[in-house]
Amino acid sequence: xxxxxxxxxxxxAPPMAEQERMVEAILFATSEPVTVAELNARMPHGADAKEAxxxxxxxxxxxxxxxxxxxxxxxxxTAPDLGFLMQKETVETRKLSRAGIETLAIxxxxxxxxxxxxxxIRGVSVSRGTIDQxxxxxxxKFGRRKMTPGRPVTYMVxxxxxxxxxxxxxxxxxxxKELRAAGLLESRPPPGEPLAEDEGEEDENxxxxxxxDADLIEETQED
Amino acid sequence: xxxxxxxxxxxxAPPMAEQERMVEAILFATSEPVTVAELNARMPHGADAKEAxxxxxxxxxxxxxxxxxxxxxxxxxTAPDLGFLMQKETVETRKLSRAGIETLAIxxxxxxxxxxxxxxIRGVSVSRGTIDQxxxxxxxKFGRRKMTPGRPVTYMVxxxxxxxxxxxxxxxxxxxKELRAAGLLESRPPPGEPLAEDEGEEDENxxxxxxxDADLIEETQED
Amino acid sequence: xxxxxxxxxxVEERLAAEALIVDVDGYEGPLDLLLMLSRTQKVDLRKIxxxxxxxxxxxxxxxxxxxxxxxxxxxxxxxxxxxxxxxxLLLPPDPEDEGPSGEELAAHxxxxxxxxxxxxxxxxxLMARDQKGRDFFVRGIPEDVTRVRKVRYTATLLDLMQGYAxxxxxxxxxxxxxxxxxxxxxxxxxxxxxxxxxxxxxxxxLLSYLPEGWESDPxxxxxxxxxxxAASLELVKNGxxxxxxxDIFAPIQIKARPRD
Numbered sequence: 149x150x151x152x153x154x155x156x157x158x159x160x161a162p163p164m165a166e167q168e169r170m171v172e173a174i175l176f177a178t179s180e181p182v183t184v185a186e187l188n189a190r191m192p193h194g195a196d197a198k199e200a201x202x203x204x205x206x207x208x209x210x211x212x213x214x215x216x217x218x219x220x221x222x223x224x225x226t227a228p229d230l231g232f233l234m235q236k237e238t239v240e241t242r243k244l245s246r247a248g249i250e251t252l253a254i255x256x257x258x259x260x261x262x263x264x265x266x267x268x269i270r271g272v273s274v275s276r277g278t279i280d281q282x283x284x285x286x287x288x289k290f291g292r293r294k295m296t297p298g299r300p301v302t303y304m305v306x307x308x309x310x311x312x313x314x315x316x317x318x319x320x321x322x323x324x325k326e327l328r329a330a331g332l333l334e335s336r337p338p339p340g341e342p343l344a345e346d347e348g349e350e351d352e353n354x355x356x357x358x359x360x361d362a363d364l365i366e367e368t369q370e371d
Numbered sequence: 372x373x374x375x376x377x378x379x380x381x382x383x384a385p386p387m388a389e390q391e392r393m394v395e396a397i398l399f400a401t402s403e404p405v406t407v408a409e410l411n412a413r414m415p416h417g418a419d420a421k422e423a424x425x426x427x428x429x430x431x432x433x434x435x436x437x438x439x440x441x442x443x444x445x446x447x448x449t450a451p452d453l454g455f456l457m458q459k460e461t462v463e464t465r466k467l468s469r470a471g472i473e474t475l476a477i478x479x480x481x482x483x484x485x486x487x488x489x490x491x492i493r494g495v496s497v498s499r500g501t502i503d504q505x506x507x508x509x510x511x512k513f514g515r516r517k518m519t520p521g522r523p524v525t526y527m528v529x530x531x532x533x534x535x536x537x538x539x540x541x542x543x544x545x546x547x548k549e550l551r552a553a554g555l556l557e558s559r560p561p562p563g564e565p566l567a568e569d570e571g572e573e574d575e576n577x578x579x580x581x582x583x584d585a586d587l588i589e590e591t592q593e594d
Numbered sequence: 595x596x597x598x599x600x601x602x603x604x605v606e607e608r609l610a611a612e613a614l615i616v617d618v619d620g621y622e623g624p625l626d627l628l629l630m631l632s633r634t635q636k637v638d639l640r641k642i643x644x645x646x647x648x649x650x651x652x653x654x655x656x657x658x659x660x661x662x663x664x665x666x667x668x669x670x671x672x673x674x675x676x677x678x679x680x681x682x683l684l685l686p687p688d689p690e691d692e693g694p695s696g697e698e699l700a701a702h703x704x705x706x707x708x709x710x711x712x713x714x715x716x717x718x719x720l721m722a723r724d725q726k727g728r729d730f731f732v733r734g735i736p737e738d739v740t741r742v743r744k745v746r747y748t749a750t751l752l753d754l755m756q757g758y759a760x761x762x763x764x765x766x767x768x769x770x771x772x773x774x775x776x777x778x779x780x781x782x783x784x785x786x787x788x789x790x791x792x793x794x795x796x797x798x799x800l801l802s803y804l805p806e807g808w809e810s811d812p813x814x815x816x817x818x819x820x821x822x823x824a825a826s827l828e829l830v831k832n833g834x835x836x837x838x839x840x841d842i843f844a845p846i847q848i849k850a851r852p853r854d
Contacts, residue, residue, distance in 0.1 A: 178733065178737070179732040225726070231724070246622070249717045253720055257713065269706075271710065272668075313720060313723045322719040339694035339695075340693050
């Protein structure tokens with residue numbers, strides 16, 4: 149592309165219908181979710197992928213394929229009610245152990261969470277293999293370290309996790325609101341133990357996490 | 372699926388809209404093109420994949436994705452005109468070759484100029500590739516043909532060229548006198564040859580070159 | 595054969611023991627066992643009787659002991675703690691004791707059980723969701739994004755002029771440096787560069803300023819490079835140009851300082 153056309157397109161983006169086609173083609177072509185930023189980078193200058201996505205999402209409503217949001221990215225997926233047609237495509241995933249499933253749920257609902265916190269919730273130690281398996285599945289990742297003695301590493305769920313379970317974001321986890329309302333996501337120190345520095349920090353983290361969410365929710369609603 | 376629903380579907384195929392969704396999902400998710408026979412085998416009994424395919428094909432007309440026939444089978448592909456979105460460009464900057472620079476300089480200083488003239492000035496033949504490269508860069512373009520035997524094509528520099536080199540017009544190129552003053556011409560006239568002749572010749576060339584533009588120059592000066 | 599009853603009793607005992615071993619193996623630690631036991635109370639976990647639960651647990655451990663089942667240490671630790679909790683809950687509070695009350699400890703245990711139970715429910719709900727590769731599917735024929743390497747040719751105005759100058763002076767080319775030594779002085783370089791920098795509107799390799807005839811011979815090249823480098827530093831000092839080098843041994847680039 150010459151500089152001339154680039155400059156031109158600064159002022160004139162393709163019509164929205166055309167942008168919608170472009171987003172459709174890009175999402176259709178890849179099996180991985182694509183971020184809005186990447187869409188914009190690949191589309192002609194001046195294009196507004198976010199708006200085009202909204203149009204496209206609407207267009208695919210009720211179709212055999214749907215446009216779904218995965219964290220900050222977007223992807224096309226077949227409608228879940230048609231899964232029965234796809235026996236051929238079904239991939240046998242390694243069966244996760246009960247410990248694996250519970251550890252995954254705890255990470256999802258309590259993220260960012262340390263191994264010690266997972267063990268505290270489950271009441272047993274978490275084996276290295278369980279964490280490794282979840283990491284290998286790319287369902288969890290390392291979060292930032294906690295600012296507590298020993299600076300323990302934390303775990304969080306990934307975009308792949310959201311994609312796998314068809315979640316738009318970690319906020320859409322089933323029952324999250326109820327759990328929060330019931331105080332079951334708070335970390336409560338056992339009575340008698342001094343409110344350790346790390347507990348205070350933890351609460352702060354949790355507030356952090358949900359404050360950020362609050363902003364996002366507002367943003368989304370504005371749109 | 373239970374036998375019951377299977378039997379039921381023996382008598383009642385899903386509505387066509389539903390069949391279309393099914394074909395859409397299967398074509399989307401299958402890793403290779405699917406034949407009509409295969410579609411029928413995978414869809415509920417009584418379904419008419421061929422008709423559903425026709426509907427689907429129509430629905431995707433003009434979209435970013437199209438339903439296309441691949442041999443005896445069907446697949447969905449991104450629209451051919453959007454192929455450019457499927458690449459990520461990495462731009463690498465390389466210096467123009469010496470032959471390219473010299474040819475470009477001659478065209479800039481002597482435009483409109485024929486290939487034979489360029490070769491005469493350079494003293495070597497100009498390869499087709501060099502000219503092509505300059506054309507591709509959109510730094511030169513074809514001028515009108517010379518009214519000489521063979522009516523050879525001429526070359527001129529483009530607006531793109533002027534933009535790239537930060538020139539307002541080709542006249543802004545420094546003349547030989549300036550080049551010499553700037554120390555770019557380091558040769559001295561061979562002993563015995565009067566300095567003036569050399570300059571004279573150059574000036575003549577320049578006059579040639581700008582004859583066409585003479586009016587323009589005056590205009591500019593008036594400004 | 596000698597004592598049929600005893601033998602029968604032993605078999606029964608052993609079977610019961612095996613059942614218990616299997617059960618204990620089926621639990622993921624004391625908390626899990628407590629959660630299972632709490633189910634027998636058939637009440638909301640928030641209204642559970644921790645005292646009754648503690649008694650159930652202790653009875654369980656006692657039974658395991660009589661059957662000589664080796665319980666993992668953490669089961670015994672929990673038993674000891676629950677025995678302590680039980681005494682706290684039954685005895686009137688000791689005003690001398692500064693530790694947490696039995697009620698507080700019981701409440702925390704109830705919280706832990708409720709939280710574990712909630713997480714189990716969440717895990718089940720999560721796994722019951724539509725899953726990728728099972729219920730919904732990704733694109734079967736992904737089209738890879740090809741990475742296109744595009745070469746963009748470029749040249750500077752200086753290149754252009756030097757190229758043209760080279761051509762126009764080819765016939766009578768006679769570098770003025772011929773009649774000098776293989777040394778270029780700082781003054782010479784400075785003089786030269788002053789005339790040239792006006793055209794250096796963009797970053798240009800310092801070496802491209804070396805005069806014709808000084809680039810190939812190593813001796814002359816060295817001298818010219820050194821003097822041009824010194825001259826460019828001089829020009830930087832005067833504020834006429836800017837100079838940069840991205841890395842050690844990377845090309846030194848100069849550029850005319852934009853006039854304000």
